[in-house]
Structure formats: C-alpha cells, structure tokens
Amino acid sequence: MNEQQQAGAPDGFGNAQTGGHTGPPPGGWGPPPRPDTAVPGPPPQHAAPPPPNYPPGPLPGWGYYPPPPPPRRRHPGRRAVALAAALVLAVGAGIGIDQALRSGNSSNGTSSSTSQVTPTALTPADAVSKAEAGLVIINTTVGYQDARAAGTGIVLSANGEILTNNHVIDGATAIQATDVGNGRTYTATVTGYERNGDLAVLQLKSASGLTTAKLGDSAKVAVGDAVTAIGNAGGTGTPSAAVGNVTALDQSLTASDEATGSSEQLSGMIQVNADVEPGDSGGALVDSTGAVVGIDTAGSQSQGGAQQGPQQGFAIPIDTALPIAHQITASKSSTAVHIGPTAFLGLEVSSGSANGRGGGNGAGNNGGNGSANGSDNGAVMVAGVIAGSPAAQAGITQGDEVTAVDGHTLSGPDSLTDLMVGQTPGKQVSVQWLDTDGTQHSTTLTLATGPAD
Template sequence: MLSTAVAATAAIGAAFGLAASSATAAPASTSSTASIHAALGQNSYGYGYGSGGYGGYGYGGGSGSNGTGSSNSSGTSSLASATSAQEVGVVDITSQLTYAQAESAGTGLVLTSSGEILTNNHVVEGATSISVTVVATGAQYTATVVGTDATDDIAVLQLSNASGLSTAALDTASDATVGESVTGVGDAGGTGGTPSASPGTITALDQTITTQAEQTAASETLSGLIETDADIQAGDSGGPLFNASDQVIGIDTAAEQGGATTAGYAIPIATALTIAGQIESGQGSSTVTIGYPAFLGVEVDSANDATGVASSGATIAGVIDGSPAAAAGLTAGDTITAVDGTAIDSASALTTALGAHAPGDTVSVTWTDASGASHTAGVTLAQGPVA
C-alpha cells in the first residue's frame, strides 16, 4: 500500500517541499523502502529547496525550471509547544535561495558554544546566504557552511561572532528501542518563535527511504533511520528528536503524509555526529564537500545525460548575469567542449571538472558558439551556492 510522504523544510513565500510515496514500514529493526518524490515548488514536503531549480547553475549539471504551487502540509495548529528544556540548543535556520528566487526554513542544533550548528543538508542546499536564530534567546547570526554531505543529508554550519551559546543535550548511546517515547521538535511551518513539539513513539529502526530527483533536489537514499509516529512537519528538518529525558537521539528529516498512519524519520544522532566529525576535520570525500563549491554560472542541458546519447559537449541553456561565465562571454546556445584542456562531452562531465576546483581558481574554458566558432578564455571561478 502506498502513501504520500513529506519532509521537513518549510517554504517562505513560495511552495517548497518534497512530496513522497512510501511503502508500509517493515517490522522493527528491519529495512523498509520509501520512494520520496521531490516536488519543488509544488507539493509541500519541507526539503525546502524552493519554487524553482537553478539546475546546473554553478555546478554544470542539470537544467532547472521555475515551478509554482501551494503547500499541502497538514498545518501546525494542533501541535504542542516545546518546553523550555527542549528549546535549549535549538536554532531556526533561514536560507536564501537566490538562483531559485525563493527562501526556505528549517531547524538545527547547537554543537559548540562558539556556534557550530548541525542540520540536514537539504535545509541549506542551494543557499546563497543563511541566517540563524537561537530559539531560547532570540539572538540572530549569519552563518557559513563548514561542509555538507548530500548523500547522508548532513550539514555543519558556523555562526559568525558567536560565543557562550548553550549546546544541545545529546544521547549518543545508540540504544533507541521500539516503543520508546519520543518528541519531535522544530520550526513547524517555518513561522519561527517557540518551536512546536509532537510526541510519539519509536515504531521501527534501521529504515531506508529513497528520494526522487526534482529540480534542485537530487535523488538520494537514506538508510539506518529511526521511524516514529510523531507528527514531523515541514520546517522540522534538522531539528531534534528527543527521548523521554529530553536528550537528542535523532535529527528530524522526513515524514509520510496521506497514509493510514503517521510516520516520521530521523537520522540517529550518533550517525550525524560521525559525519559532522569528518566535516569538522576538513576531510573531503566522494560524499563530503568542505566549504562552498566553485561556481561558473551556467545552466546546462542534461538531456543527453539522461538518455545516454553521446554529445560533443555541454550545451548551455542559460547564463547568470554577473557570473564568471557571463564575464567570459559565454551565452545560451554555446557548447562547452573542454575545461583545462580536458574534453567535456556531457553536463555531468562538466560537473566533475568544476568539482575538482575551489572558488578563486582560474580555469581555461573552451566552447563553441552557435555559429561554430571556437573560443577559449581563462575564467576565475566564484563561490557557489551550497552543494
């Protein structure tokens, strides 16, 4: 039996989210599979990427299209408010998604008194600027990205000029059990203020969900999740799943909507902290990106990537005004054929080539214009939105 799943980042001024369908959960300690569809700018599910995709802007992959629509989240009027103890170490996160012309809201946890923040990657993915509010005090900060892991949906942020912050109480014992009482807390609805609180129990462990790619949200599979019947809602992403002692055992990440029962999903806190530790150490990998990606500023046509048909390059569908690509003279309709002398035969090849560089690097870009003339220019890559 299929139901519709929704995740937990809320849209502000636009309909964001992730609509999803999911198979009925398997018994405790087994793995079920949910198919989660990222309906950006359409059905609400809180993976809060915005009302349109910037596609390959900056990364060289994919083409985005603006979307419209309204949120279909179930609302927050029936939710309780978090206690003062549950507010400690919790922050609201607002991300500006300039290239999607949108804004999203989520939640996070304070890891250090100097302002290191743990949240979901999807809360900040595509962000060009991030602001954070400490729930207990109302203090506001700008934040930068220390690193992200899109595969495991974890991000670490650093607040600017923060000190003396109260940190979240974490339970890293990894001893969660089915039937245990829990409470999901977060910025449900993205309204700010006192967080919402949804009580429930753990209904299963070691669960797996798979998202479907849509606009700025790439497909991903998340495994080893805690399943709960707490009413996790849009805006809760990155927020705490508390045990009965008000200790954080997981990070609210996703939820089903439209089924016979409520099912929310959280990344175990021990898993999240392991990934955060790798990010903090500056150890980049095939899944972990340290800092911000290099940004060229083009949207490319990925149709050939999808079909597997070979092409002579990466065709540009759009160029961002003021970007390095625009300064170099690239325009829509041009085809990028090489970066630093390495042949480019697809959008994904361009993504890979750019991914090997950091903001500030100068690369040689070769392209063919609509008339067939070849051009080569040195391009200094800018800082891109969050990967």
C-alpha cells in the same frame, strides 16, 4: 575547533545541557495540536508554482497498501511555498503557533529497555522544554531564485557550530540563525557539508555562551521507543513538536525534491510515525529524556498535501552525523566532504534522468535550477546562465553543451556536480563546450564564490 567549549562536552560538541527552559513557556502549552489545514492567505508572490510531483510508489520497509509517494526531502521554503497545504514555508510568514505540540500517531508507551537509561521518562512537553534551547531557527535567502527558505539546526558548541541538513542551506546566498536559547539572531556561514549524507555544519558569527544540545546515543534506540520530532515546522519561527514512536531502524529510501523532481538515496535512517514537516529539516529527534538521537530529514506526504496511510518521518541517526560533523569542524576535506566556500560556474542545468541529483539544483555549485536534460553524448546541456557569472563571461549561452571541466570529461550533470565539490573559489579551470551550431570552444575561467550546494 573553536576554543570555547561547553563544559563536559567532548570536543566541544554538546553532551552537556546548560541553561534553557526549566518548564513550559509562559501561559503553558495552551494551543491545541496544529490541524493539517491550509495556511491562511495566498502564497508569496515571488515564488513560482512547483513542478508536477512524482507519482506514488512503494518504499522499502513500508508495510501497508496503498503506499505513499517517496518521502519528500523537507527542503526549506522555495520547495514548498506554493503548496496548498499547511506545509507552506516562507521567511517571516508565521501563523501564530507558539510551542504547540503537533498531532501525530503516537502511543503512550515509554522507551524500551534498550533505550537510553534514565531515572524518569519525560512527557513530550517536558522533552521539548529540555531540548529546545539547543536549537536554532534557520532562515536563508536563495538569491538566484528570488526566494526565501526556512529550516532548523542543532547547536553543537557554545561558540555557534550548528549541525543541520545540507538541503536546508542548499543554494543559500545568505543565512541567518536565531538561537532559541537566547533569542539572538546571528549571521551564519557554511563551514562545510557532505552532500550525499545530507549534512552540513554552519558557524554563527560572534556567537558565544550558547546552550548546546544534549546528544544521545542512537545505537541504543529501539523500535517502539517514544520520540519527539522538534523543528521549525511551517517556517513559523518558533519550535513545535510532533510526538510518535520509532517504527523501524536502518531504513533506506529515495527522498524526492519537491521543486525539481530529482531524488537522492538515503540509508541507515530512523523511521518514526511522528509528523515531520517542511521546516523541521535539521531539527532534533529526541528520546524520552530529551536527548537528541536523530536529525529530522524527510517525511511522507501525498500530492497536494493530502496524507495517505500512517504518518512517516525519517531521521539521520546522531551517531552517523557526528563523525561527519567532526570531520567538517576539523577542516578535513575529502571526495565527499566539502570545506569552506562553494565554487561557482554559473550554469543552470538539471538531471538527465528522474533519479539524478541534478547539476546544481537551487543555485547550487553549478548555479541554478534549470530544466533541460543532459545531452545524449554525456555532455551537460545548459538550460541557462547566471548573468555576470564566470560562465557568462566566458560566452557560454543557453543551449550549449559543456563537455569537460578542469580536464575532466563530463558524463552528465551529476559528474559536473561531483566535480565542483572539490573546487575552490578563485581557482582557474579549463572549460570546453559546444555551441548550438556544433562549434567547439575552450577557455580558462576563474571560479567565483557561489551559494552553498
């Protein structure tokens, strides 16, 4: 844990708000709610079009018909840059929105009696003004895909510990974060992540005196409570907000990846009718006092950006996220929590089924966003190899089948991804594979430092 801690915040995690805005920004909250229309101009030329979307399907707890598709994980730019909608993300591609309140299916109701007790419930604009100084705008470079990405993070400590979604930094080879409170931009490194829980902690280099987020108690959140989702929606580089209400608690869902078609199971989520958009990921879901009660993570969106039915957003409860954040900042690794730099083989692989997570999506642990499926025998089919990587130096090529790593027989791409979580750069591991002629090979290679998973 860093030595400088926010006064009044247990273990340095900011339950004490200092500094920040005391009212609306200069000129007021003038811009009208952002319309759900296309971002002007063509998409960035460096980004390839996304693959076809999954067909619509029902989700647990959705009480209307026809149901929307599985909520898309709000991944940064490389997962949305080519969509013909207002959800296009690209670093530096701001569209002139400054602190706008986004439209949402909100009511004018106040928090229920089971919500956090406060003398006065704030307006959404005041809640944003109170909470925004405890956020950072995250921009990443996804080097192996020649892409850029954007997201949001929550300031946990004055020394620059930042809580965000793992998918915000998945595949990142460089990360920068701009603190909303002081306007400074910092280089960030990944302290650790919990991939299955979609959480990560970053450390801002040479940061001090940051305003920390006021953290609430998600156990007190009740259906009907007024909430505001704040984040870097659209990758504009400034916080904006969507107002709404809590519609359900403890929700389980399958969140799909907009780029690869893979998906993952999320559970225990807070469901809201606020419009959570790409770029909001890792941002704050705040209650009527401006306290963070959840981490914006996913939202419903139909194919091509058209909305079917009510807006739906999902957030990880802050009470779920904080123990994982504490474990990461205490450098306590486990089978689920990875600490420090990510080990890298340099293989491009993908999921062998529609429900798989994929073996290294977005240049993750295994090195890429390949398109080949797993082999029938459980081996991992190689869709491509990153030039200069350990796998390339070992002579592994496209079309080969990796059968074992570090003495562990593989049962598909997911098993390789899980295995790599526990590895560290510089470690020597054995690798066995079959080439396209069926000849078996074995070698020992040294894992490199790769992008975050």
